Amino acid sequence: MSPKELKDQKLTDIFKALMGLLKGQSFEEISITELAKRAGVSRAYYYKNFVTLEDIVSQYEMLRIISYLRQLPDGSRLTLQTLMTHYFQLVLDDQRDQLILISAGKEQVLIKTFHTVLVYLLKNKLIPLTDRTTDSYWGDYFSGAVINLSISWLKQGAVEPPEYMGKKVETFAN
Template sequence: MPPTEVRDQKLTATFTALIALMKTKRIENISITELCQKAGVSRSYYYKRFRSFDDVITQNEILGIIGYIRKLPNQQKISFETLMTHYFQLVKDNANAQLTLIAVGKEQVLIKAFKTSNQYLEKKGALYAPKFNSTDNQYRTDFLAGAVVNMSISWLKGGLIESPEYMGKKVSQFMGHETNF
């Protein structure tokens, strides 16, 4: 198995164990030893990869978003609406973990992960994105991450009534883009 696959599996196992523990304990009562035992990873692995439980969450969210986008049909760039549709599908697919993170107040970690993933995709040239100066781009990215994650939280709490396609279209419309960002 390639090293990146092993790395990703360990990250996923650590995240899954953290979510399971967060369902039964307050996060401040979870020990690193307990997390590592539940995840089946070593403490040295944990300390090499993470500084906090928030890092576990952020890295797993980024892995999920980037991995999901990589599975899309091979095309030069994807539209903003398509990106948002796939983001909402990912949220739906991981609703249980997302709701657990929201219940323990980790919304800012979700926002950070979305923001980091979006910046990565923009740098890779995978998105239709307008050119902004660096200050404007920073504020735009902050705004977008907060808005999208807050919409996903409302959608999750509302029972996922609308489809991911509908949610992607709504975000695109709210941002003033009918098809491309």
């Protein structure tokens, strides 16, 4: 395993251990010792790579979204519907973990991560730039809207397919 693969695996392990602990405890009740033991990593690993438990969530979500970006179809300009369809597929794939984070009140971590990726997509012109998308508040608005929509969708059982949700976001955005 390459150093990058090992690093990603450890991040995944500690994230999954955190999700397991969150099923029965709040963030505040989780000890670093218990988390490290469950993840099979050292406490030193935790303290070297994270300041808070939320950092684990942020870094893992970023890893997942980078994976999402790599799965996007090639093309100089992707449509919002395509981007959102793939995003909702990612949410569906991670449904269990997403619902645990939502029940733990960590929606802001999801919004922040989504916003970071959105800014990247805009800066690299992978999302069409308009007067709306260049407004300094648009990214905050859009990130909150998409995450809130994904939360509602998950809580309702994710009945509609990701394609439907991608189209829905495009309709709302236009």
